[in-house]
Amino acid sequence: MKAKILQILRAKWKYFILYFFVATTLSILFTWFSNENIRNRFPWLTTILYHKDWFLADQNVYAIGNPKDVPLFQKPVVIQKRITLEYPATVEATKEIQLQTKHLGRIKFLHVAEGQSVKKGDLLLQLDDELLRLEGDKLSISLEVAKANQIIALEKWKQAENLIEVKLREIDKKTELLELAKSEWETSKLTMEKKETMWKEGFVSLSELDRWKLDVDTKQTHFKNLNRDRESLVNTLHLDFPEDTVSISDRLKIWKRQNSLIEKTEYDLSVTNTKILENQIQTNKQMISEFKLYAPKAGSIFKVHLKEGELTNHLPAITLIENGDLSVSYQIGESDLKLMKLGKEITFHPSLEGSQFVNGEIDKISSYLDVRSHGIGVRAKLHKKRLSLLPGMFGLVQVETEGMKDILLVPTVSVLGDVSSGYYLMLKSGETIEKRYVECKPHNQNEMEILMGISEDDLFQVNVK
Known part of the structure; x- marks a missing residue:
């Protein structure tokens, strides 16, 4: 191996x-x-x-002896850096969407929590819709009954029209029989008149003449009965029609419409009732859907104002940060206004210890001076979405200018002290070493920028223990 x-x-x-x-x-x-x-x-x-x-x-300046044991000194590194302006800033949502339910009710389910990311169309909360569902079931039953009544009304209407045809055929038949009876009656009267003449001349007996008279009376009575029956049928129907309507089919249509008006009205009412119930069911379903609140756009939940079991009101129930975008707002003096331009890059350093800086760009500059603070509001949109950043957090915004300045850099390991007691360097002053307190800030992972306390010619100890 x-x-x-x-x-x-x-x-x-x-x-x-x-x-x-x-x-x-x-x-x-x-x-x-x-x-x-x-x-x-x-x-x-x-x-x-x-x-x-x-x-x-x-x-480096070495003393005689082992470098690990002898103090090692050097001058701070001087580099050119653009002049950076710093402003205290506050994190805020770039665009907040206030969401509220269309209807008042009690919250049954709350499906999101503050800080949760949501997609467009995600269900956020649901109101108690039990009463609406019961009302929907009641309307569904009523709709089934209305449809059954509609079918019955339609059958009654068709039966009424068919009955009109039957009565019209019966009237036609009565008319034929009436004409036949009238013809027989008239024929019988003529025959009786002839028989009466023959009786006077002695050719016909009186009994035969009486029989013919009885026959005339019988046929007359039959004719009158048929006429009375026909008139009774005609009177039960409305057989009016326009004078210019001569077609039998047109007359039949008019007669059907005139004599089935009640049944047709009942059918129309049943159809209208069915449509009303269908619209009510549709409205009920729409209201049930409106009892659910969905996310109109993707983003993150900033604030949930209500809890499960609470009643909604006309105030927002949930605040949504659109796309989860965050911005920082800060104020500048009048003299710095000319240095701020839309689209200019900025760097935001959160005050939370251990948080990384975030880049952004200016997207809004106020057009007026705040009377209370005597500052002009500026907003910058942050590029990256960090879960550690939340609206309301504080930090510093750094804006680079066109000017340049010299800065002093020293290794981070050479800076001693802490935030509470202060930071200091060990400086060489002649033949002695003294402690010098300085103001500094991190420049990168390995170096510190000295803001105040030493000059570029001072020698500081590098290999401090």
């Missing part, structure tokens, strides 16, 4: 040398030519490639 590993190393030694040469070259180039902005933008690359203590000129 050992021989195999040695064989692989002998075969790959050229690649190891090439890798070492390329890495060293990149580290030298990055250390010499990278500026502060590049190192801040790529901190992980800076950690790997930036080694100024290896390649830059050595300004």
